[in-house]
Amino acid sequence: MKILLILGSIVIPILMIVLQRKWKKLQTFYHFAAILSALIFGNIAALAILEIIKDHTVFMTNIHGVFLNPYFLFTGAYLGVYLLYTLVLKALNNYN
Template structure:
């Protein structure tokens, strides 16, 4: 599983870079997906913090329940991959354009 996570974090941004280079409209798709992911991730985080403060259950382990939320994990993973993709895109444009 560790190998899959590391391998995916390298291969997926490279694939995204190649796809958007071939079909420029995919850049818009990747950007829109990142905006939606940011909104979802932020709202999930804010709601989790609100519930903890509202219920007065401010313990170190209470907030960690957020990591069990699949949408939190999916959007966080996409944003991590997207960040690497954008850094690669910026580097590519600085070197070759």
């Protein structure tokens, strides 16, 4: 599983760059998906923290429940891949 995660973090951003160079509209889609993912990711985290503060529960044990939310995991994963995509794209643009 660890190898799959590591390979995915290398292969997927490169694949995103190759595809966006082939179809320019994909770049707009990637940006839009990143904005939407950031909104969902941030709102889920904020709502979980708000609930913990409101209920006066122990912070460290309850906040880890947010990691069970599939939307939180998916959007966080996309933001991580998107960050790598933008860094590689920026590096390639500076190199050329």
